[in-house]
Every structure is written in structure tokens, then in C-alpha cells.
Amino acid sequence: MQFIKHDLGHLSGSETVEVSITSAANVRLLDSDNLRKYRYGRVPSFDGGHYDESPVVFEIPRSGHWYVVVDLGGRAGEITSSFRVISKEAVAS
Secondary structure, X not given: OOOEEEEEEEXXXXXXXXEEEOOXXXXXXXXXXXXXXXXXXXXOOOEEEEEOOOXXXXXXXXXXXXXXXXXXXXXXXXXXXXXXXXXXXXXXX
């Protein structure tokens, strides 16, 4: 399966991630272990699902290395996506 992978890097668990998509797609927030499962066709644990519009917003649940994966679920078509990480401190000010 083709997919777009965004490497968010190591996050502390106090951030929000906002993902923009250009058309309906599956958008998933995965840690390193679950990304590996996803890539090898096993069933990963993830936050997310199918979204028709953006932005898609995720709260980072805990400290770790995080990824966002975007795919069309086997449907034909093209999609582009982007993300931004927002710290809780930036939201509070």
C-alpha cells in the first residue's frame, strides 16, 4: 500500500498535531512500534481514522517518537498532506 509518512520526531506528550489533507483519506497517529506493524501489514494501534476534510487534530498521548501516516485505503487517486506541531505553551499564550 502506498502512503505518506510524516516523521514528527520525539515529542513530550504535551503537543497537538494538526494535519492538512487535500482530499478524503485515512490519517493515523502512530508510535514507532505501531508504524512498524502498519508497514508490515499487521494491525497497529493508532489514533485516527477516515477523514473527509482537514484539519485533522491529534493530541500526543505520551512522550515518544511519533509519526502521521496518510493513505487512501487502496482507492485510486492522489493526495498531499502537511502537518504542524503546536506546543501547549504556544496555545496558552
